[in-house]
Ligand SMILES: CC(C)(COP(=O)(O)OP(=O)(O)OC[C@H]1O[C@@H](n2cnc3c(N)ncnc32)[C@H](O)[C@@H]1O)[C@@H](O)C(=O)NCCC(=O)NCCS
């Protein structure tokens with residue numbers, strides 16, 4: 308199975324890009340952050356290890372206490388790395404079993420931290436979605452109840468676009484929907500051509 312990684316910084320539009328491949332061409336997509344969050348609630352082992360790490364406040368009535376975890380990890384690199392060490396190997400195993408069930412020409416793995424987590428090593432091709440910082444912040448403030456300060460603390464924990472682009476096969480500039488869709492079509496055509 309051909310695995311295409313889709314990555315990009317917070318608010319770059321990587322989920323929107325993955326959804327565009329899915330809606331235009333029916334390409335199956337694995338949205339890593341959503342799957343990670345599901346595993347963090349449904350896996351007994353992950354839950355117990357996260358409670359050991361963060362304390363009982365990590366969960367509220369069985370649901371992930373997102374503001375609490377978010378505040379803890381994005382201000383403490385060591386804690387972020389410890390959480391990643393609990394969650395990411397399980398996401399990788401879950402992803403592998405998901406891939407085994409797919410039958411399309413290729414699949415997409417969308418992840419904010421594709422390189423940081425080492426998941427890039429599983430990918431045949433990598434697409435980085437880019438956007439200028441001001442527009443990312445503008446879109447995130449519109450999408451979420453968040454603050455510039457919180458967005459910047461997350462940006463600091465992620466690779467820069469230059470670092471991502473240096474290790475990518477394709478770059479999508481997500482300035483407008485029409486421009487992004489045109490780049491998605493071109494990349495789809497190229498991937499199919501290379502793997503005929
Ligand atoms: C920390 C959590 C609880 C924050 O949830 P919340 O709904 O407040 O924010 P959201 O999920 O939208 O995260 C904001 C952004 O932070 C970034 N982010 C999330 N997890 C990480 C991480 N481990 N390292 C670096 N950046 C991350 C992403 O760009 C994400 O879109 C949540 O992101 C989470 O559970 N993360 C751990 C899962 C994970 O590692 N995901 C990354 C892909 S595998």
Ligand SMILES: Nc1ncnc2c1ncn2[C@@H]1O[C@H](COP(=O)(O)OP(=O)(O)OP(=O)(O)O)[C@@H](O)[C@H]1O
Pocket residue numbers: 315316317318319320321322323324340419446447449450481482483484485487
């Ligand atoms: N080309 C575009 N034009 C206008 N708005 C867009 C475009 N692409 C994405 N958006 C909007 O920008 C916001 C961020 O996009 P999206 O959620 O896809 O980003 P992301 O990179 O997956 O974010 P995160 O890292 O937080 O998971 C969303 O509200 C989305 O609808």
